[in-house]
Amino acid sequence: xxxxxxxxxxxxxxxxxxxxxxxxxxxxxxxxxxxxxxxxxxxxxxxxxxxxxxxxxxxxxxxxxxxxxxxxxxxxxxxxxxxxxxxxxxxxxxxxxxxxxxxxxxxxxxxxxxxxxxxxxxxxxxxxxxxxxxxxxxxxxxxxxxxxxxxxxxxxxxxxxxxxxxxxxxxxxxxxxxxxxxxxxxxxxxxxxxxxxxxxxxxxxxxxxxxxxxxxxxxxxxxxxxxxxxxxxxxxxxxxxxxxxxxxxxxxxxxxxxxxxxxxxxxxxxxxxxxxxxxxxxxxxxxxxxxxxxxxxxxxxxxxxxxxxxxxxxxxxxxxxxxxxxxxxxxxxxxxxxxxxxxxxxxxxxxxxxxxxxxxxxxxxxxxxxxxxxxxxxxxxxxxxxxxxxxxxxxxxxxxxxxxxxxxxxxxxxxxxxxxxxxxxxxxxxxxxxxxxxxxxxxxxxxxxxxxxxxxxxxxxxxxxxxxxxxxxxxxxxxxxxxxxxxxxxxxxxxxxxxxxxxxxxxx
Amino acid sequence: xxxxxxxxxxxxxxxxxxxxxxxxxxxxxxxxxxxxxxxxxxxxxxxxxxxxxxxxxxxxxxxxxxxxxxxxxxxxxxxxxxxxxxxxxxxxxxxxxxxxxxxxxxxxxxxxxxxxxxxxxxxxxxxxxxxxxxxxxxxxxxxxxxxxxxxxxxxxxxxxxxxxxxxxxxxxxxxxxxxxxxxxxxxxxxxxxxxxxxxxxxxxxxxxxxxxxxxxxxxxxxxxxxxxxxxxxxxxxxxxxxxxxxxxxxxxxxxxxxxxxxxxxxxxxxxxxxxxxxxxxxxxxxxxxxxxxxxxxxxxxxxxxxxxxxxxxxxxxxxxxxxxxxxxxxxxxxxxxxxxxxxxxxxxxxxxxxxxxxxxxxxxxxxxxxxxxxxxxxxxxxxxxxxxxxxxxxxxxxxxxxxxxxxxxxxxxxxxxxxxxxxxxxxxxxxxxxxxxxxxxxxxxxxxxxxxxxxxxxxxxxxxxxxxx
Numbered sequence: 001x002x003x004x005x006x007x008x009x010x011x012x013x014x015x016x017x018x019x020x021x022x023x024x025x026x027x028x029x030x031x032x033x034x035x036x037x038x039x040x041x042x043x044x045x046x047x048x049x050x051x052x053x054x055x056x057x058x059x060x061x062x063x064x065x066x067x068x069x070x071x072x073x074x075x076x077x078x079x080x081x082x083x084x085x086x087x088x089x090x091x092x093x094x095x096x097x098x099x100x101x102x103x104x105x106x107x108x109x110x111x112x113x114x115x116x117x118x119x120x121x122x123x124x125x126x127x128x129x130x131x132x133x134x135x136x137x138x139x140x141x142x143x144x145x146x147x148x149x150x151x152x153x154x155x156x157x158x159x160x161x162x163x164x165x166x167x168x169x170x171x172x173x174x175x176x177x178x179x180x181x182x183x184x185x186x187x188x189x190x191x192x193x194x195x196x197x198x199x200x201x202x203x204x205x206x207x208x209x210x211x212x213x214x215x216x217x218x219x220x221x222x223x224x225x226x227x228x229x230x231x232x233x234x235x236x237x238x239x240x241x242x243x244x245x246x247x248x249x250x251x252x253x254x255x256x257x258x259x260x261x262x263x264x265x266x267x268x269x270x271x272x273x274x275x276x277x278x279x280x281x282x283x284x285x286x287x288x289x290x291x292x293x294x295x296x297x298x299x300x301x302x303x304x305x306x307x308x309x310x311x312x313x314x315x316x317x318x319x320x321x322x323x324x325x326x327x328x329x330x331x332x333x334x335x336x337x338x339x340x341x342x343x344x345x346x347x348x349x350x351x352x353x354x355x356x357x358x359x360x361x362x363x364x365x366x367x368x369x370x371x372x373x374x375x376x377x378x379x380x381x382x383x384x385x386x387x388x389x390x391x392x393x394x395x396x397x398x399x400x401x402x403x404x405x406x407x408x409x410x411x412x413x414x415x416x417x418x419x420x421x422x423x424x425x426x427x428x429x430x431x432x433x434x435x436x437x438x439x440x441x442x443x444x445x446x447x448x449x450x451x452x453x454x455x456x457x458x459x460x461x462x463x464x465x466x467x468x469x470x471x472x473x474x475x476x477x478x479x480x481x482x483x484x485x486x487x488x489x490x491x492x493x494x495x496x497x498x499x500x501x502x503x504x505x506x507x508x
Numbered sequence: 509x510x511x512x513x514x515x516x517x518x519x520x521x522x523x524x525x526x527x528x529x530x531x532x533x534x535x536x537x538x539x540x541x542x543x544x545x546x547x548x549x550x551x552x553x554x555x556x557x558x559x560x561x562x563x564x565x566x567x568x569x570x571x572x573x574x575x576x577x578x579x580x581x582x583x584x585x586x587x588x589x590x591x592x593x594x595x596x597x598x599x600x601x602x603x604x605x606x607x608x609x610x611x612x613x614x615x616x617x618x619x620x621x622x623x624x625x626x627x628x629x630x631x632x633x634x635x636x637x638x639x640x641x642x643x644x645x646x647x648x649x650x651x652x653x654x655x656x657x658x659x660x661x662x663x664x665x666x667x668x669x670x671x672x673x674x675x676x677x678x679x680x681x682x683x684x685x686x687x688x689x690x691x692x693x694x695x696x697x698x699x700x701x702x703x704x705x706x707x708x709x710x711x712x713x714x715x716x717x718x719x720x721x722x723x724x725x726x727x728x729x730x731x732x733x734x735x736x737x738x739x740x741x742x743x744x745x746x747x748x749x750x751x752x753x754x755x756x757x758x759x760x761x762x763x764x765x766x767x768x769x770x771x772x773x774x775x776x777x778x779x780x781x782x783x784x785x786x787x788x789x790x791x792x793x794x795x796x797x798x799x800x801x802x803x804x805x806x807x808x809x810x811x812x813x814x815x816x817x818x819x820x821x822x823x824x825x826x827x828x829x830x831x832x833x834x835x836x837x838x839x840x841x842x843x844x845x846x847x848x849x850x851x852x853x854x855x856x857x858x859x860x861x862x863x864x865x866x867x868x869x870x871x872x873x874x875x876x877x878x879x880x881x882x883x884x885x886x887x888x889x890x891x892x893x894x895x896x897x898x899x900x901x902x903x904x905x906x907x908x909x910x911x912x913x914x915x916x917x918x919x920x921x922x923x924x925x926x927x928x929x930x931x932x933x934x935x936x937x938x939x940x941x942x943x944x945x946x947x948x949x950x951x952x953x954x955x956x957x958x959x960x961x962x963x964x965x966x967x968x969x970x971x972x973x974x975x976x977x
Contacts, residue, residue: 001574001575001576001577001585001590001591001593001594002573002574003573003575003594003597004554004572004573004575005569005572005573006554007551007554007555010551011550011552011555014555027976032552032644033528033644034522034526034528034645034647035528035529035530035556035644035648035649036552037525037912038527038556038559038560040912041525041559041910041912044911044912044913044914045911045915049916050915050919050966050967051916051919051974051976052896052913052975052976052977053916053976053977054976056523059523060645061522061645062645065617076523083893083975084974084975084976086976095551095613095614096614096617099581099614099618100617126551127581396558398562466717466720469715469716496724500724500939503939504812504816504938504942505816
């Protein structure tokens with residue numbers, strides 16, 4: 001048992017649901033108790049999705065506990081198949097089904113007999129993998145399932161496209177700025193003259209997966225979701241992958257150069273150097289920003305970085321290499337992939353922290369007292385508590401991290417966004433210090449004559465106690481309204497009762 | 509409630525969205541100030557709490573997960589030792605007056621004997637441990653509070669209340685009485701304002717100000733509230749004696765009511781719930797009638813409240829509402845809205861205790877007759893897919909629903925109010941009528957503002973009819 005107040009990565013089934021709900025016309029059925037379908041709320045609230053989330057629960061209740069699911073799961077799958085005709089239904093195990101040890105595979109086979117669409121059991125174990133690993137696994141599973149199916153039917157498409165083309169593997173629903181990153185990646189590919197063969201899983205149709213082998217290469221921008229599918233495609237169909245996250249000016253260039261090499265190896269003759277140079281020096285503002293005097297002021301300032309592997313690594317490199325900021329600590333909660341993290345950031349930071357314990361990272365921040373933090377929502381709140389600004393760079397995230405405006409983190413526009421994020425975090429911090437040195441913007445003692453300043457009214461003890469229960473920001477208003485009411489009704493002693501009568505009378 | 513009711517009860521498949529009952533820790537840890545809630549479950553539970561509680565999570569909440577790992581599931585580790593380790597850590601860091609263990613689906617399935625371990629550990633570490641099995645296998649959303657309060661019933665002492673007051677109170681408040689001479693006298697004179705009636709305990713967690721409002725409301729009728737379950741602190745739980753009266757303020761507290769009756773031999777006052785001026789009035793009247801007290805001034809009071817909210821009632825009068833059902837407040841809210849002049853298509857509800865809610869159901873029926881509208885169908889354990897089909901067919905003016913469906917319905921041109929807000933707002937008593945209507949009318953007022961723009965249907969045609977829940 002572990003005492004936990006907060007977790008960075010969610011349970012396994014969230015990863016599977018993120019993959020299922022990213023595809024077009026794929027439905028997930030969770031084998032779970034009532035209330036475990038909170039995913040639907042997150043999808044509907046955080047992403048403000050306009051459509052109903054394609055997730056249903058086959059409810060595990062007391063009866064299921066006593067007698068087993070029996071026909072229930074099979075019925076639920078076939079019912080959904082008949083109602084909404086999904087291309088694929090993914091039966092999703094949860095922590096509950098992991099310990100019930102029902103033969104879900106058998107349910108899937110039986111449901112398949114009566115279903116038009118395909119049915120599959122997500123191969124994820126709650127106690128072995130987290131949300132991110134499960135997402136990676138499920139994506140690979142779906143890809144493999146449809147390619148093997150196509151191979152069997154003999155309608156797999158393996159001949160390469162005429163022009164260089166790419167599969168982008170990894171963007172999902174509820175991923176940190178994934179939608180914007182995807183738009184930016186499409187723009188980048190268009191600039192490079194590369195056709196998009198498929199984007200998987202976001203918006204993909206499972207029936208099209210059989211054309212994945214036609215791409216010249218796979219681009220896997222996120223370390224957490226996509227590599228397993230890419231490795232399968234590499235092993236089975238020899239499709240090479242580019243696994244460089246194009247975040248920051250230097251890494252974007254490295255990513256483009258990797259693409260260049262892979263294409264030229266396959267007989268294309270492309271040279272992207274001029275494009276990289278032009279973008280870096282004149283189109284994107286990030287390189288110029290690094291040189292500008294604003295950024296000079298950031299030199300040697302201390303920062304702490306914490307997040308998932310993709311974003312924490314990229315951010316550490318940007319801060320250290322592109323802005324001259326001293327990263328005193330870089331950390332990740334992807335403990336299962338810790339070696340990769342260390343290898344990537346070792347040259348760019350003083351200290352590495354691999355932990356899923358928010359207390360450990362909080363303590364480290366307090367000890368190091370950086371000028372700014374780049375982390376998750378949790379680190380933002382740590383920063384709030386000890387007055388250090390924080391830019392959010394990775395999940396877990398809140399609704400404000402799903403902006404409607406265009407905010408990629410990838411590519412050249414992404415580099416611009418990161419510059420703003422970094423710069424705003426630091427200036428705010430500096431402004432704050434200056435205010436402190438000079439004692440604030442303005443004097444706080446404003447001399448006003450409120451209604452109650454020369455009050456002849458008497459607040460009784462219990463009246464005051466009630467008043468103090470009113471939230472601070474409306475307390476003044478409630479006090480004024482109550483006193484006005486008391487005066488109008490010739491009441492001298494204001495009790496709790498008077499206060500609530502006043503509330504009823506003024507209707508507020 | 510008798511069988512010859514005109515209300516029409518149906519039961520569907522139970523495929524609906526609701527919050528897990530462990531969510532009750534969110535409001536109970538704030539209500540019971542010296543408590544610590546330990547949810548013994550998995551990452552799934554933790555993820556839900558973390559996301560549903562939003563910013564509260566960062567305010568050093570007095571709750572935590574005892575996250576079960578593979579060793580706990582396969583019984584490689586001793587539950588007793590593990591729980592002892594965590595509870596000692598909690599005692600050291602927070603020193604609460606009570607630790608509430610919330611049992612979850614997982615502890616049910618692996619049959620972890622929380623009720624057996626708790627008394628032993630309690631004796632060993634010296635902090636009361638209350639066990640509540642608020643799991644998704646058995647309960648929905650607000651029923652979590654019911655399981656916690658039902659467990660707390662057993663922790664209330666049973667010293668006769670009259671004696672307790674004369675003997676214990678001077679000792680307890682001796683110091684503060686010295687400081688507040690005048691107030692003590694005031695308190696004593698007030699004492700005589702109460703009529704002679706057996707002790708009354710109210711149960712149900714409400715914000716402190718609502719507690720004061722309802723207490724004052726009964727005081728006006730000369731009725732003294734001897735105690736509230738829960739109280740602000742665990743150490744101040746009311747004492748409950750055999751033969752005392754008890755009355756609920758929430759519709760979802762059937763188990764608590766049952767425990768008060770069976771275990772503590774209380775007499776339960778089955779009243780409608782104090783939601784809306786009509787409900788509040790009926791609630792007070794019922795309590796008065798049990799104590800043979802002639803209620804005073806309720807006519808004027810109710811009329812005056814209705815008058816003061818007429819501007820809001822006007823907005824809903826003649827409109828229709830559909831409750832998808834997720835928090836068990838549905839019957840009371842529907843009854844109130846019928847009184848406001850609305851018609852109700854359907855009342856979805858997770859679980860319907862016809863005995864505990866008997867008086868409320870009768871008032872609903874009576875209200876429908878008086879307002880001249882058809883009695884709505886009540887759908888227990890609803891099926892969200894079919895409900896959305898019905899919503900699309902019946903086109904209600906307002907859908908009260910959980911957050912999973914609110915945005916998709918809005919995008920299809922329906923006005924929705926998310927039901928969770930009713931759980932977290934002050935809606936009880938005369939005083940909060942306006943706040944209640946504020947919630948109900950908000951989508952209508954907002955959508956009135958936007959109407960002229962003509963942007964009601966915001967999904968592509970091929971998606972509009974597609975229900976994938």
